[in-house]
Amino acid sequence: MNCRNLFSLLIMILPFSSMSQEKKSIEQLKDQIDELLKSHKAIFAVAFKDLSTKETVFINEHEIFHAASTMKTPVLVEIYKQAKAGKFSLDDSIVIKNEFKSIVDSSTYSLSPDDDSELDLYKHLGEKTTIRNLVYQMITVSSNFATNMLIDLVGAKNVTATMRKMGLKDLQVLRGVEDNKAYQKGLNNVVTSYDLMLLFEKIAKGKAVNKKSSEEMIKVLLDQHFNEIIPAKLPKDVKVAHKTGWLKGINHDSGIVFLPDGRKYVLVLLSKNSEDDDASKAAMATVSEMIYKYVTQ
Numbered sequence: 621m622n623c624r625n626l627f628s629l630l631i632m633i634l635p636f637s638s639m640s641q642e643k644k645s646i647e648q649l650k651d652q653i654d655e656l657l658k659s660h661k662a663i664f665a666v667a668f669k670d671l672s673t674k675e676t677v678f679i680n681e682h683e684i685f686h687a688a689s690t691m692k693t694p695v696l697v698e699i700y701k702q703a704k705a706g707k708f709s710l711d712d713s714i715v716i717k718n719e720f721k722s723i724v725d726s727s728t729y730s731l732s733p734d735d736d737s738e739l740d741l742y743k744h745l746g747e748k749t750t751i752r753n754l755v756y757q758m759i760t761v762s763s764n765f766a767t768n769m770l771i772d773l774v775g776a777k778n779v780t781a782t783m784r785k786m787g788l789k790d791l792q793v794l795r796g797v798e799d800n801k802a803y804q805k806g807l808n809n810v811v812t813s814y815d816l817m818l819l820f821e822k823i824a825k826g827k828a829v830n831k832k833s834s835e836e837m838i839k840v841l842l843d844q845h846f847n848e849i850i851p852a853k854l855p856k857d858v859k860v861a862h863k864t865g866w867l868k869g870i871n872h873d874s875g876i877v878f879l880p881d882g883r884k885y886v887l888v889l890l891s892k893n894s895e896d897d898d899a900s901k902a903a904m905a906t907v908s909e910m911i912y913k914y915v916t917q
Contacts, residue, residue: 643917644914644917649914652910653910661894662869662894662895662900663893664904665680665889665890667817667886669821669885669886671886684811684812687792687793688870689797690865692863694791696759696863699751701782709751711751714749714751714773716744716745716746716749717746718742720799723807724799727801731798732798735798736764759841759844760844768797771796780794783819786819794807817887820875823841823861844860844862846864853912860876869897871894871897873887885911887911
């Protein structure tokens with residue numbers, strides 16, 4: 621091939637080469653996520669924030685969702701706040717009691733291990749365990765029993781009050797888990813993807829209580845056992861400190877994604893009214909993968 625023909629070939633190839641290397645815009649990312657989620661029969665919300673570039677993607681970010689177990693992260697923050705204030709130490713022990721009061725009429729109710737994701741605490745009624753152990757069980761295996769004991773310790777109203785002081789306007793923790801009388805009256809814990817994003821951003825920046833407390837919370841959140849959504853399609857060297865939530869037709873995940881190069885971003889994915897929980901979780905896992913690929917492109 622002579623020089624003139626080679627030059628002509630390069631002229632033809634270069635535009636296509638530059639196009640293939642062109643980076644996707646944040647607007648294109650949002651449009652692609654929106655298109656994917658609209659193909660599924662559920663209501664979704666997305667809140668993404670890159671803590672380095674400050675770029676965001678919001679979809680239905682102020683939509684109210686039943687919190688399911690995502691309310692356990694606000695409880696986690698309140699525990700560390702009260703511990704820092706000297707009300708107790710995380711290494712203090714408390715008696716394991718399966719007896720809780722409904723917020724409706726103060727009548728007592730108990731939890732069943734059949735409806736819980738953690739069973740060991742039920743085998744040790746009347747014995748003592750540390751607050752730290754209850755915190756770990758509440759987050760990593762989403763123990764309802766541990767959660768209710770901790771809410772009794774710190775007070776649901778205090779959890780919500782702390783969230784308001786942190787700038788979370790809609791997230792609300794009213795009660796513990798399995799308070800059926802409250803549920804029947806529509807008295808539920810609620811979240812938005814935007815508020816959970818703000819909460820995890822503060823944890824990521826060391827501003828939830830203080831730097832030391834935030835680091836300890838992240839360490840617990842990194843041990844999450846349920847990884848079907850945000851981490852599901854990410855490389856193994858990407859770490860996710862997160863908390864999930866699930867009820868029939870409701871699937872949530874929320875947390876901080878840590879990249880190997882030191883960058884991090886916050887991602888919250890919520891869904892409700894799902895006709896197929898597995899399909900919803902798979903779609904949300906794909907959204908997480910799309911965001912990861914955008915950040916690392």
